[in-house]
Amino acid sequence: MALSVLDLFSVGIGPSSSHTVGPMRAAKQFTDGLESSGQLPATVRVQAELFGSLGATGRGHGSDKAVVLGLQGHSPETVDTRTADDQVAAAALDAELRLGGNHRVDFNWEEDVVLHRRKSLPAHPNGMTFRALDHNGKVLRERSYYSIGGGFVVDGDVTGAEKVVPDTTVLPYPFTSGDELLAICEREGKSISDVMLANELVWRTEEELRERLLGIWAVMRECVDNGCSAEGILPGGLSVRRRAPSLFRKLAETDATTSSDPLLAMEWVNLFALAVNEENAAGGRIVTAPTNGAAGIVPAVLHYYTKFVPGADDDGVVRFLLAAAAVGILFKINASISGAEVGCQGEVGSACSMAAAGLCEVLGGTPSQVENAAEVGIEHNLGLTCDPVGGLVQIPCIERNAIASVKAINAARLALHGDGSHKVSLDKAIKTMRETGADMKSKYKETSRGGLAVNVVEC
The missing domain is CATH 1.10.4100 (2-methylcitrate dehydratase PrpD)
Structure with a gap:
């Protein structure tokens, strides 16, 4: 596993790398997956569930807002910090999301972003699950992710909450200690x-x-x-x-x-x-x-x-x-x-x-x-x-x-x-x-x- 200095130092948005940056990246990754798999046009609703520490302190850390921004195609590196709160408020008020920035779906702030204060996913305290539904309520795509610190996000298929994002690059001077x-x-x-x-x-x-x-x-x-x-x-x-x-x-x-x-x-x-x-x-x-x-x-x-x-x-x-x-x-x-x-x-x-x-x-x-x-x-x-x-x-x-x-x-x-x-x-x-x-x-x-x-x- 290879890590770069630019993995340790990255531009983002406050207040938390694991609770704000990570969830935003995970939500965008989920939406990007819908688009790349061709499932985005059939999606009429998305749901997000936050578990463990994300669920317990997500409101204070802005995890719920970060998820909404990520679903709408924003990245921590480029999202306009001056208008971020207004964009989330508008999504809640208008009862709609623009997945990936363009595709419209219905949105209910109270029902579609759920924070579980005392439930956890198995691999890491910062777990979250995203779900895309079609017009019949059928699940088109469901993925879990873990925000493992510093804005790093790993797929829910990892075992034991891998501490690094996989990178098989061969380095001239590899070191692990x-x-x-x-x-x-x-x-x-x-x-x-x-x-x-x-x-x-x-x-x-x-x-x-x-x-x-x-x-x-x-x-x-x-x-x-x-x-x-x-x-x-x-x-x-x-x-x-x-x-x-x-x-x-x-x-x-x-x-x-x-x-x-x-x-x-x-x-x-x-x-x-x-x-x-x-x-x-x-x-x-x-x-x-x-x-x-x-x-x-x-x-x-x-x-x-x-x-x-x-x-x-x-x-x-x-x-x-x-x-x-x-x-x-x-x-x-x-x-x-x-x-x-x-x-x-x-x-x-x-x-x-x-x-x-x-x-x-x-x-x-x-x-x-x-x-x-x-x-x-x-x-x-x-x-x-x-x-x-x-x-x-x-x-x-x-x-x-x-x-x-x-x-x-x-x-x-x-x-x-x-x-x-x-x-x-x-x-x-x-x-x-x-x-x-x-x-x-x-x-x-x-x-x-x-x-x-x-x-x-x-x-």
Whole structure:
């Protein structure tokens, strides 16, 4: 199974990769299947059922809206985030869908998009089933899908909820563990970003890859800019006020060269993370990195690199993203990046580890130091629960990204002060994360039935 850096970092829509991006992709995939099989003209109605964590917190995560948008032919990468809610409202009000953008079918919001709060499909907590009916009520096509984290979607025919989307591409330097990756680096005399780059060239040229990655970085920067300028209250009913704009104004008035605050850089990192995750919570355009719930960490640490590290440039940005993705791949294939499967340690923990690795790489770390930084990043997020208040990606998710961003920077700096040798390997930490997630009660895995979700009064 081969994964690309562009699988780990993709442009999408908030507030959740597994609950919004994944369902939208699955719904579009289902509609595309109707068209390719010639069944679309005979379809007069479609039904969608969401199970497990999707059913439990789908309203707060916009899963129901995402399904409607996907059925109407929209993709997370290109859907107009400014009009998305209006398009869904119009479908409900007009009682019709335009499958694939053109084919009209009747639509009943209450009956045709059903969220099962306490039913699950067998292979993964994020399961969904789509059904197309003809004018006699006969089922023309029925498919189940699983949203397995980070916007990845697999067909319901998979066994055991495969953690990666099948890709049989042969890579020059395949690796499935941190130890294998380090061995390749030592044998070939390459950095971690060099190994990733060599693998990426199987899919596209270096120029194309660079353009795509800098495009990802541009979306991250735009997301921060949007988050710093958008005032108001976040949607969902918790009355959470956006804090990034006021913090940005305060910091913009501070002269970094004359400020006596030794932690001024940390304040900026907090701002970058808050801006991204407030945009995510509002359903804005973000980069899944590797999930939406943890989308602020990699951009915040990358902004730290470009703003506070002398000599930072676009080459460094590319190397940062490549090294971070190498670590993300290890989490993806050996554990999970799905909060519904392993808790927030799989989202914020993975992102913290990835960002630590990326920063360590561009600060001149050796492969062993980069692996050490990644291990520190996840080790100190082990056991982190996913308990969103009200099923919204707001409390504690937004602040959690800010805290983890600073933690990632600290992990990279700690690793750089060592020689790369350490007692706990990244592989062992990832294995521990997977086992901890398996032991974790379901109420702490994105169901909003435990932790802060039940101990904080919604207002």
